Amino acid sequence: MENLEKQLICPVCLEMYSKPVVILPCQHNLCRKCANDIFQSANPLWQTRGSSGITASGGRFRCPSCRHEVVLDRHGVYGLQRNLLVENIIDIYRQQESSRLVNIKPEQRQQQLMCEEHEEEKINIYCLSCQTPTCSMCKVFGQHKDCDVAPLNTVFMRQKTELTDGIAILVASNDHIQAVISQMEEISHTIEENGRRQREHLANQFDVLVGILEERKQTLVGLITKQQDEKLKHVRSLIRQHSDHLEAAVTLVELAIQSMEEPHMSAFIQSAKDILEKMAVTSRTSNLERPELGYESMNNFVIDTDNLTDMLRNIDFSTGMISELDRYYLSTIYIRLYSLDQIFYLVVALHFFLN
Structure with missing residues (x-):
């Protein structure tokens, strides 16, 4: 009978x-009142049966025995099926227990x-001052004669009720905490x-930039290289012209020096005449073209990127507007890179402008 009682x-x-x-x-049983207490604790906004207003939607709570989640319809715990077999077993057990108590001798009913x-003396009172069970003689003549006492069965029933209520509250609280943990998970x-989606979006935006x-950069580097090659080609052409002129002048000088050693006046006069004519021609062509002042400068390719650099350094997130708040979930913040968007359009505009 004791094992049967434990199952009930x-x-x-x-x-x-x-x-x-x-x-x-999950096949576990509960008193309807206990099930309703747990359900109400886990669903405080659920309207009670018979309340006025719009019909409440279903709710959920967890079985206190196995933590299995129980989903209810709009009827709440009143939509759960009654376990008539357990109710019948309880009736039979109580009938047999009553018969057994009748046959027990009075001295055996309570030890x-x-x-x-x-x-x-039997322990039949409870000392409220010392918080310990004691007997009537201790209250009259013993160490508890100046203490406040109460009947033992009264204190027993009160504490048993308090403990039962505490267990029900704790079970309901545990179910609520479990629901909160599930929400946070x-x-x-x-x-x-x-976070993963935003990282991918951010990486894609930077990849585009x-x-x-x-x-x-490749286009602008190509422009610099093209002008560099053109200027080098022109300067090297002038170097060759000046080198050729210099070589001719050196040769003419050598001829003039050799003619100075001619002993015969008639031969000297004839050779000197030819050399002087060549010198005159060389003098007229000595004013060759030279690069203008600052021809070597490439400052026309300087780009002012200070503003663009500052914008790149100051790329940051801005808080977006939350469209809807879910009552069971915390709101999430949608972020966008407004500075990055501005830089994107600036780079595109710069690209077309320089083309």
Whole structure:
């Protein structure tokens, strides 16, 4: 009978099931009142049965025995099926227990503890001052004569009721905490997903900018290289012209020096005449073209990127507007790179402008 009684104890109130007994989808049983208390604690906004207004939607709570989530319809715990088998077993058990108690001798019905100070006295009162059970003799003649006392059964029932209520509250609180933990786990998963998506979006935006900048850099480097090659070609052509002129003048000088050694006047006059004519021609062509002042400068290719550099350094996130708040989930912040968008359009405009 004791083992049977253990199977008929409600895990919430720790008393024998009270009618009606409801059976959960996980096959565990609860008193309907205990099930309703847990359900109301887990769903404080759910309208009670019979309340006025719009019909409430379903809710959920967790089985106190196995933590299985129980999903209810709009009827709440009143939509759960009654366990008539358990109710019938409880009726039979109580009938047999009543018959057994009738046949028990009076001295066997209750075995009370005896007082240590007065061995013949039963412990039947509770000292409220010392918070300990004691006997009537201790109150009259013993160490508790100046203390406040109360009947033992009264204190027993009061503390048992308090403990039962505490268990029910704690179970309901645990269910609520479990629901909060589940919500926060879902929020953590959403945060991870949003973070991954935003990182990918950010990387794509930077890749686009880097691609545009790389393309523009190659174009501008090509312009610099083209002008450099043109200027080098022109200067090297002038170097060759001046080198040829210098070589001709050196040769003419050598001829003039050789003619100075001619002993015969007629031969000297004839050779000197030819040399002087060549000198005159060389003098007229000595004023060759030279690069103008500052021809070597490439300052026309300087680009002012100070503003663009500042914008790149100051790229940051801005808080977006939240479109909707979910009552079961924390809101997430949508971010966008407004500075990056501005730089993107600036680079595109610069690309077309320089082309």
